[in-house]
Structures are given as structure tokens and as C-alpha cells.
Amino acid sequence: MINKQMMTIVAKDDIAKDTIEMKLLGSVNLNSAEPGQFVHINVGNSTSNMLRRPISIADVNKDQQTITIIFKVIGSGTDQLRKCVIGDDLDVLVPCGKGYPIDNLPATRALLIGGGIGVPPLYYLAKQLHEKGVEVTSILGFQTKDNVFYHSEFEEFGSCHIVTDDGSYGFKGYVTDVLDNENIDFDYFFSCGPTGMLKAVSNKLEHKKGYISIEQRMGCGIGACYACVVPTNDQSGGFKKICKDGPVFRVNEVVL
Structure with a gap:
């Protein structure tokens, strides 16, 4: 069920180039929040940025009633959100959309493939799968080393391969190149990222069971x-x- 509420920024950090991590505290019951869902945030007023901004949920702490979001500053709306400070209240719809259906998933090994700002929702997914005893392997793609974030965080749940366009960090090339070069066994794959990446992954793994999340x-x-x-x-x-x-x-x- 989607709830509209004011959530307070309780933490904020720059974690990569033009990439902000925020932790939001609210009163809504987060027990139903699923990996892959998003929040819809009002970042404007009556004259500017009237449309809310959808931002994936990167993590949930149900005991503390907090959610973590990660967003890249790519326009006036996200730039306005970046200017918010700890203690500010945000008008938020939460949680929105349908997430990855993992409650009864018959999988013991999962492959997670993310690109750019499609990486954040996969973190909460990796965390949930790990808690269920699923072996997690991650492939994360970024433009350059300056854009890389959460490498060590994903490594807490299993093997993590980083790919950059220019080879300045990890592998050079595309996330699908790792599939060619590494022998990765998995039952299901989960992917989130740009449309071009999702197409390439879906074509590459056309005979595998999996789920994609569209930006x-x-x-x-x-x-x-x-x-x-x-x-x-x-x-x-x-x-x-x-x-x-x-x-x-x-898929x-x-x-x-």
C-alpha cells in the first residue's frame, strides 16, 4: 500500500561523482517494502519541478523506520534534492511499484547485473537474497572509477565484478563481457539499468529465468x-x- 508522508533527511553523503546517498526517516510501516520498489519525491513547488522524482530504494531498516536512497544529479529536480540538508522534510510517496518477487523463488544462486543508477535497488535485493541463504554474484557497470560506488558493500554478500567503460576501475567494457569471460552459475538473474543494457543482458541470457527493472x-x-x-x-x-x-x-x- 502506497503511503504519502513527510520523511526527514537524517543522513546525507556524496558517494561518487554527482551521486548522493540519503537516509530518510518516517513513520510508515516498512515491513511490506520489497527490493526493486521506489519512492516518489516532491522536489519542487507550485512553479518549479512540479512532477515528483522516482528514486529507487537502496536499503531499508525496518527497525529504525528508515530508507536509503541513492540518486545521480542529472537535472534541476535532482539538483534541488541535492541541496536539501539533514533535518529537512521531504514529501514522499512510499513504497511505490512492484519489486523483485523473491519470497518463494526456487533459487540457490542469483546473478545481479546493474548499470549506473540502476545499481542501488540491487543492493537491497542482494541483502535480502543473502539473508535467505541464496548465493549472490554481482556485476556492476559504471562509466569511470569516479562513478563507482558500493563495491565493498556488494562484496559483503558475494563475488562482485566491477566494469567501467574506460577500464579505469575493474574490467574494461560492458557488463555482458563479464558473462563471456567468467564462468558464473546461477538459477535466476536480476537486472536494472539503462534500456540498452537491459536489452543486451536480456538477449545474452534469453534462455535463463530472470527479472528486469526499467528506469x-x-x-x-x-x-x-x-x-x-x-x-x-x-x-x-x-x-x-x-x-x-x-x-x-x-524478462x-x-x-x-
Whole structure:
């Protein structure tokens, strides 16, 4: 159930180039929060940045009633959010969308593949899978070493391969290159990142079971405005709403 509430910034750090980590404290019950869900934050006022910004949930502390978000500053909205300080209150819809369905997943080994700002939701997923006794391997792609974050955090849950476009940190190339060079066994894969990366991963692993999470600009964030629809990959000719039916989908469920 989506809740609208004021959440207070209780921690804030720059963790990579133009990349901010924030911890938000609220009163909402977070027991139902799933890996892969997002928050929809009001970052503007009546005259600027009127649309909320969807930001993935990177971690949840249910005992402390806090969520951690990580966002990259790429426009006026996220720049305004970056200027917020500890103690500021944010108008937040939480938790939004559907996450990765892992409660009854018949998997003992999982592969997580993330690119750029698609990495944060995979951290909470890795944490939850690890707690369930699932062996986790991660492949994370970034532009350069200046953009890399959470390497050691992911290593707490299993093997973690870092890829950069220029080879300044870890492997040089694409996340799919690691699949070619490393013998990784897994039952399911989970991926989040740019559309081009998701296409490449889905094609590479077309015979594997998995889930993808789509990054998308949104309007309402609750499925009312039809601003973030994506066509389904079946004969119905229908559409799915990324903000409500997703952002997580079965691989090949929708057309990328």
C-alpha cells in the first residue's frame, strides 16, 4: 500500500561523482517494502519541478523506520534534492511499484547485473537474497572509477565484478563481457539499468529465468496518468504501466 508522508533527511553523503546517498526517516510501516520498489519525491513547488522524482530504494531498516536512497544529479529536480540538508522534510510517496518477487523463488544462486543508477535497488535485493541463504554474484557497470560506488558493500554478500567503460576501475567494457569471460552459475538473474543494457543482458541470457527493472521518467507514479506505459511482448497488443505494474518485469514480458 502506497503511503504519502513527510520523511526527514537524517543522513546525507556524496558517494561518487554527482551521486548522493540519503537516509530518510518516517513513520510508515516498512515491513511490506520489497527490493526493486521506489519512492516518489516532491522536489519542487507550485512553479518549479512540479512532477515528483522516482528514486529507487537502496536499503531499508525496518527497525529504525528508515530508507536509503541513492540518486545521480542529472537535472534541476535532482539538483534541488541535492541541496536539501539533514533535518529537512521531504514529501514522499512510499513504497511505490512492484519489486523483485523473491519470497518463494526456487533459487540457490542469483546473478545481479546493474548499470549506473540502476545499481542501488540491487543492493537491497542482494541483502535480502543473502539473508535467505541464496548465493549472490554481482556485476556492476559504471562509466569511470569516479562513478563507482558500493563495491565493498556488494562484496559483503558475494563475488562482485566491477566494469567501467574506460577500464579505469575493474574490467574494461560492458557488463555482458563479464558473462563471456567468467564462468558464473546461477538459477535466476536480476537486472536494472539503462534500456540498452537491459536489452543486451536480456538477449545474452534469453534462455535463463530472470527479472528486469526499467528506469523511466514518470508522472503520477501511481498508475493514473499513463505517462510511463510500455508495450507487452505478447499478442494482446496491450501495455503495462511501469510505475504500477513494474518497474520490475519478467524478462521478455515487455518490449524494451
